[in-house]
Amino acid sequence: xxxxxxxIETEYGIDIQGxxxxxxxxxxxxxxxxxxxxxRGWDYRFENPRADxxxxxxxxxAVDPEDMRFEAESEIPPDGDVRSDRVLPNGARLYNDHGHxxxxxxxxxxxxSLALSDLAGALLLHRMAExxxxxxxxxxxxxxxxGASYGTHESYLLPREVGWERARDWLAPVLAVRGFxxxxxxxxxxxxxxxxxxxxxxxDFFSEQIGVDTLYRRxxxxxxxxxxxxxxxxxxxxxxxxDANPTFGAVCRKVALAKAALMLAWMGEPVPFRLxxxxxxxxxxxxxxxxxxRIELANGSWTTPRSILDTLLGTALARxxxxxxxxxxxxxxxxGALLDAYESDTGRFAREVEWAAKKLVFEQLSEExxxxxxxxxxxxxxxxxxxxxxxxxxxxALEIDGAFAEQPAAExxxxxLARPLDPTRAVARGLAVxxxxxxxxxxxxxxxxxxxxxxxxxxxxxxxxxxxxxxxDCRDVECFVRILQEAGVPCxxxx
Amino acid sequence: MPxxxxxxxxxxxxxxxxxxxxxxxxxxxxxxxxxxxLLRRLRKVDxxxxxxxxxxxxx
Numbered sequence: 001x002x003x004x005x006x007x008i009e010t011e012y013g014i015d016i017q018g019x020x021x022x023x024x025x026x027x028x029x030x031x032x033x034x035x036x037x038x039x040r041g042w043d044y045r046f047e048n049p050r051a052d053x054x055x056x057x058x059x060x061x062a063v064d065p066e067d068m069r070f071e072a073e074s075e076i077p078p079d080g081d082v083r084s085d086r087v088l089p090n091g092a093r094l095y096n097d098h099g100h101x102x103x104x105x106x107x108x109x110x111x112x113s114l115a116l117s118d119l120a121g122a123l124l125l126h127r128m129a130e131x132x133x134x135x136x137x138x139x140x141x142x143x144x145x146x147g148a149s150y151g152t153h154e155s156y157l158l159p160r161e162v163g164w165e166r167a168r169d170w171l172a173p174v175l176a177v178r179g180f181x182x183x184x185x186x187x188x189x190x191x192x193x194x195x196x197x198x199x200x201x202x203x204d205f206f207s208e209q210i211g212v213d214t215l216y217r218r219x220x221x222x223x224x225x226x227x228x229x230x231x232x233x234x235x236x237x238x239x240x241x242x243d244a245n246p247t248f249g250a251v252c253r254k255v256a257l258a259k260a261a262l263m264l265a266w267m268g269e270p271v272p273f274r275l276x277x278x279x280x281x282x283x284x285x286x287x288x289x290x291x292x293x294r295i296e297l298a299n300g301s302w303t304t305p306r307s308i309l310d311t312l313l314g315t316a317l318a319r320x321x322x323x324x325x326x327x328x329x330x331x332x333x334x335x336g337a338l339l340d341a342y343e344s345d346t347g348r349f350a351r352e353v354e355w356a357a358k359k360l361v362f363e364q365l366s367e368e369x370x371x372x373x374x375x376x377x378x379x380x381x382x383x384x385x386x387x388x389x390x391x392x393x394x395x396x397a398l399e400i401d402g403a404f405a406e407q408p409a410a411e412x413x414x415x416x417l418a419r420p421l422d423p424t425r426a427v428a429r430g431l432a433v434x435x436x437x438x439x440x441x442x443x444x445x446x447x448x449x450x451x452x453x454x455x456x457x458x459x460x461x462x463x464x465x466x467x468x469x470x471x472x473d474c475r476d477v478e479c480f481v482r483i484l485q486e487a488g489v490p491c492x493x494x495x
Numbered sequence: 496m497p498x499x500x501x502x503x504x505x506x507x508x509x510x511x512x513x514x515x516x517x518x519x520x521x522x523x524x525x526x527x528x529x530x531x532x533l534l535r536r537l538r539k540v541d542x543x544x545x546x547x548x549x550x551x552x553x554x
Contacts, residue, residue, distance in 0.1 A: 150553025
């Protein structure tokens with residue numbers, strides 16, 4: 001048993017001087033095309049966002065009516081290539097998703113590798129913004145405070161035999177409450193009256209318990225069935241409810257909590273909680289900084305966010321084989337210590353948990369300046385906590401002042417931009433586009449098609465591939481194909 | 496047990512400073528002339544930035 005393969009896709013908020021929502025699609029396409037690295041294009045043949053884990057294909061996906069208006073008025077690039085995909089040398093994908101630059105990490109097994117790869121995306125985009133010469137700001141967040149939300153999605157690859165129902169049963173309660181330990185915090189609420197501050201960026205934008213949609217009527221458990229691998233063998237659990245955490249520890253905790261739930265599902269452990277209304281629980285938990293709000297259970301009893309997290313951590317530490325994912329067990333202990341710290345060492349809690357650090361700043365601002373909590377001015381400061389420019393970001397300021405945990409410096413993120421940190425199939429994808437881009441006919445998560453002297457060859461990269469170290473010495477596509485074949489990767493001639 | 500939970504006292508928010516001033520602290524943010532990094536950066540934030548900020552819905 002190896003750690004679960006995972007990835008994170010982050011849609012960034014982007015504010016370009018003089019460009020409104022209807023101009024963003026074309027402007028972001030230009031921005032993505034300015035990326036100085038990688039190969040243009042993406043192979044969409046294995047993608048179908050309407051495919052549902054429940055065994056059917058939806059007729060259509062729900063669309064935000066407000067966005068439909070923007071859609072009708074939107075400018076698009078002259079060549080029509082709205083997405084403007086790039087495959088990067090680290091195996092990541094960069095593209096334009098509905099007017100947001102989106103960076104999707106390479107597949108990682110290690111939680112640390114995934115967090116570094118994810119944060120490296122912010123570094124790349126910040127450098128591109130600086131190089132553009134345009135007045136723009138990039139935000140690693142999920143809200144514009146005017147009703148629009150954009151996502152941060154996690155992907156976890158499990159054997160299909162685990163079953164989506166079991167994954168959902170373990171995951172839904174955790175997704176509803178994990179914000180207590182990894183929420184990014186948000187000033188204000190959407191869609192009606194609410195508290196001036198809440199724990200997560202995304203909770204207000206979910207209305208369904210389960211479903212295939214992602215743009216509108218978002219579900220807590222997303223059933224999009226795109227495994228990016230043999231669908232008979234693999235199932236990708238696509239989590240769309242998480243925050244775009246700007247800090248390392250929060251990203252790690254977000255992933256570790258989801259992985260722990262899915263590993264317990266994989267083992268067939270009995271589910272301790274079935275929530276009566278997971279969507280309401282998500283919203284209620286997000287609006288309760290005590291972690292002690294009442295969460296109704298399906299059996300008529302009730303519990304609290306902290307109890308759910310405590311039970312998850314206790315079960316994971318007691319039941320999971322520590323050799324399966326030792327790093328995950330470390331994060332489980334860390335999460336447990338943070339739960340304890342909430343009451344016993346609140347200084348530590350606020351130095352590590354994003355929402356708690358923000359909340360202190362906003363409370364102090366209110367106290368010292370008289371500006372009320374939840375004001376548009378506080379929302380402007382809230383944005384600054386998510387600014388991708390490290391010289392403006394407020395978490396970085398707290399770090400410098402000794403009030404927040406140390407964050408990875410640019411030098412620590414550089415390696416994650418240069419190549420995949422883990423020896424997964426992403427190594428083959430990244431190496432191909434870096435070493436011989438002119439010979440790559442197409443690439444996606446699952447396959448790389450290369451033009452050899454004997455014609456095009458498609459390499460079907462299995463997700464459990466351990467990238468052969470000999471790939472590092474490859475200088476041509478023939479060598480690339482030969483080494484993959486020797487590693488057992490199906491490589492077939494294609495038209 | 497549910498009954499136990501119903502009688503469990505709801506704790507105060509420990510992140511909020513109380514009368515004895517325990518709890519975490521953050522660099523003072525509102526004092527003119529303060530020289531911490533947070534204050535320096537807060538001063539540079541356009542207070543109307545969020546009012547103007549408009550995005551399209553994403554996924």
